[in-house]
Amino acid sequence: GENVGLHLPTLSVQEGDNSIINCAYSNSASDYFIWYKQESGKGPQFIIDIRSNMDKRQGQRVTVLLNKTVKHLSLQIAATQPGDSAVYFCAENINQAGTALIFGKGTTLSVSS
Amino acid sequence: DSGVTQTPKHLITATGQRVTLRCSPRSGDLSVYWYQQSLDQGLQFLIQYYNGEERAKGNILERFSAQQFPDLHSELNLSSLELGDSALYFCASSGGTGETQYFGPGTRLLVL
Numbered sequence: 001g002e003n004v005g006l007h008l009p010t011l012s013v014q015e016g017d018n019s020i021i022n023c024a025y026s027n028s029a030s031d032y033f034i035w036y037k038q039e040s041g042k043g044p045q046f047i048i049d050i051r052s053n054m055d056k057r058q059g060q061r062v063t064v065l066l067n068k069t070v071k072h073l074s075l076q077i078a079a080t081q082p083g084d085s086a087v088y089f090c091a092e093n094i095n096q097a098g099t100a101l102i103f104g105k106g107t108t109l110s111v112s113s
Numbered sequence: 114d115s116g117v118t119q120t121p122k123h124l125i126t127a128t129g130q131r132v133t134l135r136c137s138p139r140s141g142d143l144s145v146y147w148y149q150q151s152l153d154q155g156l157q158f159l160i161q162y163y164n165g166e167e168r169a170k171g172n173i174l175e176r177f178s179a180q181q182f183p184d185l186h187s188e189l190n191l192s193s194l195e196l197g198d199s200a201l202y203f204c205a206s207s208g209g210t211g212e213t214q215y216f217g218p219g220t221r222l223l224v225l
Binding site: 036042091100106 | 115117144146148155156157158161168169171203205213214215216217218219
Protein backbone atom coordinates (compact mmCIF):
# COMPACT_ATOMS: atom_id res chain seq x y z
CA GLY A 1 0.00 0.00 0.00
CA GLU A 2 0.92 3.65 -0.11
CA ASN A 3 3.21 5.06 2.53
CA VAL A 4 1.84 8.50 1.90
CA GLY A 5 -1.71 9.34 0.99
CA LEU A 6 -4.09 12.25 0.76
CA HIS A 7 -7.50 12.45 2.28
CA LEU A 8 -9.27 14.12 -0.63
CA PRO A 9 -8.58 13.79 -4.35
CA THR A 10 -10.12 17.20 -5.13
CA LEU A 11 -10.64 20.48 -3.34
CA SER A 12 -12.57 23.43 -4.70
CA VAL A 13 -12.29 26.88 -3.12
CA GLN A 14 -13.13 30.46 -3.89
CA GLU A 15 -10.43 33.00 -4.61
CA GLY A 16 -9.32 34.61 -1.39
CA ASP A 17 -10.25 31.66 0.80
CA ASN A 18 -7.70 29.73 2.78
CA SER A 19 -7.06 26.18 1.54
CA ILE A 20 -6.05 23.20 3.60
CA ILE A 21 -4.72 20.09 1.90
CA ASN A 22 -4.20 17.04 4.05
CA CYS A 23 -1.92 14.05 3.87
CA ALA A 24 -1.56 10.96 6.02
CA TYR A 25 1.62 8.93 6.14
CA SER A 26 2.18 5.49 7.55
CA ASN A 27 5.95 5.16 7.86
CA SER A 28 6.87 6.31 11.35
CA ALA A 29 10.56 6.20 10.39
CA SER A 30 10.13 8.98 7.82
CA ASP A 31 11.90 12.13 8.93
CA TYR A 32 11.57 14.47 5.97
CA PHE A 33 8.40 15.63 4.24
CA ILE A 34 7.88 17.81 1.21
CA TRP A 35 4.96 19.43 -0.56
CA TYR A 36 5.07 19.79 -4.33
CA LYS A 37 2.77 21.61 -6.72
CA GLN A 38 2.29 20.27 -10.22
CA GLU A 39 0.62 22.33 -12.89
CA SER A 40 -0.68 20.74 -16.06
CA GLY A 41 2.15 19.77 -18.39
CA LYS A 42 4.89 20.67 -15.92
CA GLY A 43 7.10 18.92 -13.44
CA PRO A 44 6.51 18.95 -9.67
CA GLN A 45 7.53 22.27 -8.18
CA PHE A 46 8.92 22.41 -4.64
CA ILE A 47 6.73 24.42 -2.28
CA ILE A 48 7.88 23.78 1.24
CA ASP A 49 9.46 21.06 3.34
CA ILE A 50 9.63 20.10 6.98
CA ARG A 51 11.77 17.77 9.03
CA SER A 52 10.44 15.58 11.79
CA ASN A 53 12.06 17.66 14.53
CA MET A 54 9.62 20.46 13.70
CA ASP A 55 5.83 20.64 13.81
CA LYS A 56 5.29 23.81 11.80
CA ARG A 57 7.06 25.71 9.09
CA GLN A 58 5.94 28.81 7.25
CA GLY A 59 6.72 30.10 3.81
CA GLN A 60 5.23 32.77 1.65
CA ARG A 61 1.44 32.27 1.94
CA VAL A 62 2.01 28.60 2.79
CA THR A 63 2.32 26.76 6.07
CA VAL A 64 3.08 23.09 6.60
CA LEU A 65 1.99 21.37 9.79
CA LEU A 66 3.32 18.03 10.91
CA ASN A 67 1.61 15.93 13.56
CA LYS A 68 3.82 12.94 14.23
CA THR A 69 1.46 11.51 16.83
CA VAL A 70 -1.21 10.79 14.24
CA LYS A 71 1.17 10.78 11.27
CA HIS A 72 -0.54 13.65 9.53
CA LEU A 73 0.78 16.41 7.32
CA SER A 74 -1.11 19.42 6.02
CA LEU A 75 -0.47 22.29 3.67
CA GLN A 76 -2.27 25.54 4.30
CA ILE A 77 -2.45 28.13 1.54
CA ALA A 78 -3.54 31.58 2.59
CA ALA A 79 -5.63 33.84 0.35
CA THR A 80 -5.80 31.23 -2.41
CA GLN A 81 -5.42 32.60 -5.92
CA PRO A 82 -6.40 31.17 -9.33
CA GLY A 83 -2.71 30.59 -9.99
CA ASP A 84 -2.69 28.14 -7.10
CA SER A 85 -4.87 25.75 -9.10
CA ALA A 86 -2.81 22.60 -9.54
CA VAL A 87 -2.27 19.11 -8.19
CA TYR A 88 -0.56 19.07 -4.81
CA PHE A 89 1.51 16.11 -3.67
CA CYS A 90 3.00 15.35 -0.32
CA ALA A 91 6.10 13.19 -0.29
CA GLU A 92 8.29 11.53 2.32
CA ASN A 93 11.70 9.97 2.46
CA ILE A 94 11.58 6.23 2.77
CA ASN A 95 14.91 5.57 4.40
CA GLN A 96 17.47 7.11 6.70
CA ALA A 97 19.72 8.06 3.81
CA GLY A 98 16.95 10.20 2.45
CA THR A 99 17.13 9.20 -1.15
CA ALA A 100 13.91 8.23 -2.86
CA LEU A 101 10.72 10.14 -2.29
CA ILE A 102 7.43 8.34 -1.87
CA PHE A 103 4.57 10.39 -3.24
CA GLY A 104 0.92 10.36 -2.39
CA LYS A 105 -1.70 10.34 -5.09
CA GLY A 106 -2.25 14.08 -5.06
CA THR A 107 -5.05 16.53 -4.43
CA THR A 108 -6.35 18.65 -7.27
CA LEU A 109 -7.00 22.18 -6.06
CA SER A 110 -9.42 24.24 -8.12
CA VAL A 111 -9.73 27.93 -7.38
CA SER A 112 -12.63 29.83 -8.80
CA SER A 113 -12.79 33.61 -9.00
CA ASP B 114 12.32 27.20 -13.69
CA SER B 115 13.97 24.61 -11.45
CA GLY B 116 17.28 24.59 -13.30
CA VAL B 117 16.88 20.92 -14.23
CA THR B 118 16.61 20.32 -17.96
CA GLN B 119 15.26 17.29 -19.77
CA THR B 120 15.21 16.31 -23.41
CA PRO B 121 13.28 15.50 -25.41
CA LYS B 122 10.03 17.03 -24.22
CA HIS B 123 7.94 14.55 -26.18
CA LEU B 124 8.75 11.16 -27.62
CA ILE B 125 6.56 8.90 -29.72
CA THR B 126 7.78 5.44 -30.56
CA ALA B 127 6.59 1.91 -31.23
CA THR B 128 6.49 -1.19 -29.11
CA GLY B 129 9.74 -3.09 -28.99
CA GLN B 130 11.85 0.01 -29.59
CA ARG B 131 14.51 1.58 -27.38
CA VAL B 132 14.72 5.22 -26.34
CA THR B 133 17.08 7.36 -24.32
CA LEU B 134 15.95 10.22 -22.12
CA ARG B 135 18.42 12.85 -21.05
CA CYS B 136 18.64 14.97 -17.93
CA SER B 137 20.98 17.76 -16.88
CA PRO B 138 20.87 18.52 -13.16
CA ARG B 139 21.01 21.95 -11.56
CA SER B 140 24.46 23.44 -11.50
CA GLY B 141 26.40 21.94 -8.60
CA ASP B 142 23.95 19.14 -7.84
CA LEU B 143 25.54 15.71 -7.54
CA SER B 144 22.42 13.56 -7.19
CA VAL B 145 20.07 12.71 -10.02
CA TYR B 146 16.79 10.85 -9.54
CA TRP B 147 14.44 9.38 -12.12
CA TYR B 148 10.70 9.08 -11.56
CA GLN B 149 7.87 7.72 -13.68
CA GLN B 150 4.42 9.28 -13.53
CA SER B 151 1.45 7.41 -14.91
CA LEU B 152 -2.25 7.89 -14.32
CA ASP B 153 -2.71 4.63 -12.46
CA GLN B 154 0.55 4.49 -10.50
CA GLY B 155 1.21 8.13 -9.72
CA LEU B 156 4.80 9.29 -9.22
CA GLN B 157 7.11 6.31 -8.73
CA PHE B 158 10.79 6.43 -7.92
CA LEU B 159 12.94 4.52 -10.39
CA ILE B 160 16.61 5.08 -9.60
CA GLN B 161 19.14 7.50 -8.09
CA TYR B 162 22.70 8.29 -9.04
CA TYR B 163 25.13 10.22 -6.91
CA ASN B 164 28.31 11.58 -8.44
CA GLY B 165 28.35 8.93 -11.13
CA GLU B 166 27.43 5.93 -9.02
CA GLU B 167 24.13 4.20 -8.50
CA ARG B 168 22.84 5.02 -5.00
CA ALA B 169 19.32 3.63 -4.77
CA LYS B 170 16.89 1.63 -6.83
CA GLY B 171 13.14 1.68 -6.75
CA ASN B 172 10.52 0.17 -8.98
CA ILE B 173 12.69 0.09 -12.06
CA LEU B 174 12.12 -2.66 -14.61
CA GLU B 175 15.01 -4.75 -15.87
CA ARG B 176 14.32 -3.36 -19.34
CA PHE B 177 15.22 0.09 -18.00
CA SER B 178 18.68 1.28 -17.12
CA ALA B 179 20.34 4.55 -16.31
CA GLN B 180 23.74 6.10 -15.92
CA GLN B 181 25.32 9.32 -14.79
CA PHE B 182 28.26 10.70 -16.70
CA PRO B 183 31.35 12.55 -15.43
CA ASP B 184 29.74 15.89 -16.30
CA LEU B 185 26.85 14.75 -14.02
CA HIS B 186 24.19 14.59 -16.70
CA SER B 187 22.16 11.40 -16.68
CA GLU B 188 20.45 9.22 -19.22
CA LEU B 189 17.58 6.82 -18.74
CA ASN B 190 17.44 4.03 -21.29
CA LEU B 191 14.15 2.26 -21.90
CA SER B 192 14.23 -0.83 -24.09
CA SER B 193 11.78 -3.38 -25.47
CA LEU B 194 9.13 -0.79 -24.94
CA GLU B 195 5.57 -1.82 -24.16
CA LEU B 196 2.33 0.11 -24.35
CA GLY B 197 2.31 0.31 -20.57
CA ASP B 198 5.57 2.24 -20.54
CA SER B 199 3.75 5.28 -21.85
CA ALA B 200 4.11 7.84 -19.11
CA LEU B 201 5.79 11.02 -18.01
CA TYR B 202 9.39 10.55 -16.97
CA PHE B 203 10.85 13.10 -14.60
CA CYS B 204 14.36 13.74 -13.54
CA ALA B 205 15.11 15.50 -10.28
CA SER B 206 18.37 16.66 -8.78
CA SER B 207 19.66 17.59 -5.37
CA GLY B 208 22.94 18.74 -3.95
CA GLY B 209 23.55 15.52 -2.13
CA THR B 210 21.52 12.81 -0.51
CA GLY B 211 18.67 13.75 1.76
CA GLU B 212 18.34 17.23 0.36
CA THR B 213 15.46 18.87 -1.46
CA GLN B 214 14.85 17.42 -4.90
CA TYR B 215 14.09 19.79 -7.76
CA PHE B 216 12.26 18.39 -10.75
CA GLY B 217 12.71 18.95 -14.44
CA PRO B 218 9.86 19.53 -16.89
CA GLY B 219 9.66 15.86 -17.84
CA THR B 220 9.63 13.79 -21.00
CA ARG B 221 6.28 12.55 -22.19
CA LEU B 222 6.70 9.12 -23.73
CA LEU B 223 4.02 7.60 -25.89
CA VAL B 224 4.44 4.02 -27.03
CA LEU B 225 2.16 3.01 -29.90
